[in-house]
Amino acid sequence: MSGKLGPHCADCSWVSGYLCDYPVGKGKTCDRPLCEDHANEIAPDIHYCTAHYREWEEFRSSGGVEKELKNVIPFVKK
Numbered sequence: 001m002s003g004k005l006g007p008h009c010a011d012c013s014w015v016s017g018y019l020c021d022y023p024v025g026k027g028k029t030c031d032r033p034l035c036e037d038h039a040n041e042i043a044p045d046i047h048y049c050t051a052h053y054r055e056w057e058e059f060r061s062s063g064g065v066e067k068e069l070k071n072v073i074p075f076v077k078k
Contacts, residue, residue: 009035022052
């Protein structure tokens with residue numbers, strides 16, 4: 001192969017089609033380049049790298065999602 005193919009996956013050097021969307025603070029995300037095999041989709045169009053996916057799974061399995069959602073007040077349009 002030759003030519004510029006863009007960023008490459010940080011895990012395997014294949015062509016990257018995704019960036020890690022894990023929030024790292026101050027409105028920024030991890031942005032680690034990922035190929036299709038290494039991009040863990042947690043929601044439509046939201047992908048985490050392997051390290052952040054492990055953190056997400058640990059948070060989710062410990063009940064963190066349900067705990068945080070209890071604090072959300074639904075918006076009711078009047």
